[in-house]
Amino acid sequence: MKIAVIAANGKAGKWIVREAVNRGLDVTAVVRGNNQTAARGVLQKDLFDLTAQDLQGFDVVIDAFGAWTEETLPQHSTSLKHLCDVLSGTDIRLLVVGGAGSLYVNPEHTACVADGPDFPDAFKPLAAAMAKALGELRQRNDVRWTYISPAGDFQAEGERTGGYILAGEELALNSKGESVISYADYAIAMIDEATKGNHIRERISVVSE
Numbered sequence: 001m002k003i004a005v006i007a008a009n010g011k012a013g014k015w016i017v018r019e020a021v022n023r024g025l026d027v028t029a030v031v032r033g034n035n036q037t038a039a040r041g042v043l044q045k046d047l048f049d050l051t052a053q054d055l056q057g058f059d060v061v062i063d064a065f066g067a068w069t070e071e072t073l074p075q076h077s078t079s080l081k082h083l084c085d086v087l088s089g090t091d092i093r094l095l096v097v098g099g100a101g102s103l104y105v106n107p108e109h110t111a112c113v114a115d116g117p118d119f120p121d122a123f124k125p126l127a128a129a130m131a132k133a134l135g136e137l138r139q140r141n142d143v144r145w146t147y148i149s150p151a152g153d154f155q156a157e158g159e160r161t162g163g164y165i166l167a168g169e170e171l172a173l174n175s176k177g178e179s180v181i182s183y184a185d186y187a188i189a190m191i192d193e194a195t196k197g198n199h200i201r202e203r204i205s206v207v208s209e
Helices: 011-022 075-087 121-137 183-196
Strands: 002-006 026-031 041-044 060-063 093-097 144-149 153-155 165-167 180-182 202-207
Touching: 002 011, 011 026, 011 093, 011 183, 060 075, 060 183, 075 093, 075 121, 093 183, 121 144, 144 183, 153 183, 180 183, 180 202, 183 202
Parallel strands: 002 026, 002 060, 026 041, 060 093, 093 144, 144 202, 153 180
Antiparallel strands: 165 202
């Protein structure tokens, strides 16, 4: 299996690359600068400059792109649209590192995590931008996409426990009543989905055990 990880030098990207490499998969890091990951294959190119020819031959493309500043938040939508346009009509699967703010907190799916009174104001613009991008992604029936939301507390420095709970559109809690997962365990879930491909055109979520 050949996997490309876009924004591989980022925190999530590095963990995903490491997990894939440790499983013996053929991994290419797509980076703008020098490769800082465990991947042997490297494609040094900006996401927005990627072409269909660049991604031809991969089985799975993992999008670990993130934008955090006010002026770059719209890139969550524009970057995803670009990747979808590039992969449109192909069998190449697109797996997206998503956000937790858009996860539903009621069975009717009318309220999201980001709507809650305890959701930090500082993260609301990011949650809104990622939710918008997800909404647009849901309209793409020409791409074999999967959107994977982490738990509410997404811990970059958390330990790798080796396990996780797979959930769906609603915020899930673990056995301790917490919504938390480490980047390392999230990477396990991401590569599991990459190798199994069970959730085409679906948003799923993961939480620690």
